[in-house]
Amino acid sequence: MYSSAFQEALTFAQQVSKPHSPYDLCRTLGIDIISDKPLHKDGYLVCCDGRKLIFINSLIQNLHRRKFIVSHEIGHFLLHRDSLYCCDNILEIGTSSINTSRQEYEANKFASEYLMPQDELIPLIPSKSLRFLDISKIANYFDVSMTSAALRSVKLSKSEDEILICYDGQRLKWFSSADRTLNLDDIPSYCPIDLSTAPLCSDITGAWDSLYYGPVHQEIFQPFRNQKLVLLSGNRTSMEEAYYEL
Structure with missing residues (x-):
């Protein structure tokens, strides 16, 4: 508020x-x-x-x-x-x-x-999990960067299952999610996949088990320099479940 x-x-x-x-x-x-x-x-x-x-x-x-x-x-x-x-x-x-x-x-x-006014943005966000293709259309509509569009769109997601993570090299820089219970400490500080060789779009298992259970849809976008945005979606693991498993 x-x-x-x-x-x-x-x-x-x-x-x-x-x-x-x-x-x-x-x-x-x-x-x-x-x-x-x-x-x-x-x-x-x-x-x-x-x-x-x-x-x-x-x-x-x-x-x-x-x-x-x-x-x-x-x-x-x-x-x-x-x-x-x-x-x-x-x-x-x-x-x-x-x-x-x-x-x-x-x-x-x-x-x-x-x-990116909320009343204009909401109708552009799909009801399904966000993809970078959706975010690209939003960025073009508002004439803003992919990073800006991704951050705002993920925060206002309708499916609320996405996590957007920025890694500088392999090290965590920041993250964004509609889940307000998620903290920086919950995100892997070192990317569990090799961003230099990972495909731009894939469905994987095992790498993000602290955040999701089952297959995770993973997309990668490089906005500039050595930074990469990782967009994840799938069946979220609650933090309580993740801590219990540890």
């Missing part, structure tokens, strides 16, 4: 700009975007002497990434405008345990919900 201030900011943003258009929203709010300078951070929000500026690191060339950063900084402007926010390594994720502060969590949630 979101605070009334968060909901008011989100509703305002959706009412005064074109749908999912942070650049149009910046024009409405009188915020200038500076993106021609290399920075040590992903982005900055500066409000000083009547000027409102969002700085984006010029080294970040991915358009979806830039779009998310601008939306994130607008979230800071609408929710936390009394301070200067310098955001390092902004995450396309709304997991409070991953972010460095409550403000960063709220700004990420604002960006995610502004770019």
Whole structure:
């Protein structure tokens, strides 16, 4: 459940700009975007002497990434405008345990919900388990990255049997699931399959027994660098059952 201030900011943003258009929203709010300078951070929000500026690191060339950063900084402007926010390594994720502060969590949630409004997204999510093909269609519809679309879609899944895991190399970076009882400690910290050789789509048994029982549908997508997204679905094992078996 979101605070009334968060909901008011989100509703305002959706009412005064074109749908999912942070650049149009910046024009409405009188915020200038500076993106021609290399920075040590992903982005900055500066409000000083009547000027409102969002700085984006010029080294970040991915358009979806830039779009998310601008939306994130607008979230800071609408929710936390009394301070200067310098955001390092902004995450396309709304997991409070991953972010460095409550403000960063709220700004990420604002960006995610502004770019992919729930009332538009829900009809696009299939009733069956999500596949990356479904997520690709959602990403194209909202003009966002596969990572953003996957995170939001899995959280709002109708089947609620998916777990989305990001591994950097073979090591756990983050996860997302509609299951709120699932914790970071429940996810294998080292990927139980070799991501360098695993097929992009397969049904496997044995590797994810702490999370599922029986066959698991596994899909792999590489968004960038050495990171890989692993999308799992199947018959979930409750954490109580998993702990009892141990």
